[in-house]
Amino acid sequence: MKVQLNPALVSPLIVYLSSDDAKELTGKTFYVGGGRIAEMRMVTxxxxxxxxxxxxxxxxxxxxxxxxxxxxxxx
Structure with missing residues (x-):
């Protein structure tokens, strides 16, 4: 389980979101862990x-x- 929570699995998304390639991605929340990346949404x-x-x-x-x-x- 601890392997899936390794910060090294999160940092590539942080680098991407900090780049010009992701300049249109604002106001979004992502789940990252265990090799999975997903956009999270709150339903109201x-x-x-x-x-x-x-x-x-x-x-x-x-x-x-x-x-x-x-x-x-x-x-």
Whole structure:
């Protein structure tokens, strides 16, 4: 396992990302380890926005909105 976490496996990606060849790659997060390189992405749903009370939610309001199609992604 420790072999897969060797910093030497990460440094080539750092060199590439620091080069002019990667100047268009901004705002991305990568997973590197064990010979694998992959772009990581966070998936978010539309969600619900509260505009009154300065956007401050109550736990009760959150409980009521915590369902698929509101805060949670549709199943």
């Amino acid at each position: 749903f539309t969600g619900v926005t509260k505009t009154d009370q300065g956007g401050l939610w109550t736990p009760k309001e959150i409980r009521e909105a915590m369902k698929p199609g509101a805060i949670l992604m549709p199943e």
